[in-house]
Amino acid sequence: MEELLRRSEKLTTVGQLAAGVAHEIRNPLTTLRGFLQLQQESGKLNLRHNDIMLAELDRINLIVSEFLILAKPQAARYEVKDVRFVLGDVISLLDSEGHLKNAIFHTRFIHEPCLISCEENQLKQVFINIIKNAIEAMPQGGNVYFDIERPSADSFTICITDEGVGIPEDIIPRIGDPFFTAKETGTGLGIMVSQRIIQSHKGTMHISSKLGEGTSITLVLPAFVEKIG
Ligand code: ADP
Ligand code: MG
Numbered sequence: 001m002e003e004l005l006r007r008s009e010k011l012t013t014v015g016q017l018a019a020g021v022a023h024e025i026r027n028p029l030t031t032l033r034g035f036l037q038l039q040q041e042s043g044k045l046n047l048r049h050n051d052i053m054l055a056e057l058d059r060i061n062l063i064v065s066e067f068l069i070l071a072k073p074q075a076a077r078y079e080v081k082d083v084r085f086v087l088g089d090v091i092s093l094l095d096s097e098g099h100l101k102n103a104i105f106h107t108r109f110i111h112e113p114c115l116i117s118c119e120e121n122q123l124k125q126v127f128i129n130i131i132k133n134a135i136e137a138m139p140q141g142g143n144v145y146f147d148i149e150r151p152s153a154d155s156f157t158i159c160i161t162d163e164g165v166g167i168p169e170d171i172i173p174r175i176g177d178p179f180f181t182a183k184e185t186g187t188g189l190g191i192m193v194s195q196r197i198i199q200s201h202k203g204t205m206h207i208s209s210k211l212g213e214g215t216s217i218t219l220v221l222p223a224f225v226e227k228i229g
Pocket of ligand 1: 129133134137162164165166167175176180181182183185186187188189190191192214215
């Protein structure tokens, strides 16, 4: 029952989330105001305080931009795309960042068209969020595997597996709760935004993870099937 309640809480509207965003932004704003006031009173520029202020501004920016993806008016344009190419584009986009962090990407896609109906940019956002988490989970670097399979005629699975730190079992259920983050500078919005986008594509997202071994995120998306007649 508790689990059911928690799940339904996850499905609250974007509007209700706005309260959370406001709260998250108020903290860095308070810091900014405090430091600005200090500088004004002392009449001196404090470079260390300035660095903190810049970091707080970056944080506000990140929260707002992640949230905007959700809050955008629902002018979603669904198009039929091959999900191998949508994911492939994102992998190329993040390739140099991956290289820099010693993450090695491996694609293992089935060799047949993988047509889905999607809002391409939203879906790319999901892949970006998941891949960034994978890279961030491997401070020493490691492999990231991208598998696309077709377990049945009507669906595709897209699986992204890393060899990172993994997630403690007891916190897995909290992943995807708004603002839940285990990272110093995380926003805790990436998975939640991704889950919502996948839901709106009539798909599902599943997280499996083993502490110290790695994490696997599996997306199931309906295959596009041409209607005859
Ligand atoms: P953020 O990345 O800003 O923390 P996310 O919503 O993207 O927010 O992720 C929430 C939390 O889920 C992360 O802080 C991390 O603890 C956990 N997590 C997500 N993906 C992974 C992963 N691939 N490996 C380990 N932990 C992960
Ligand atoms: Mg993230």
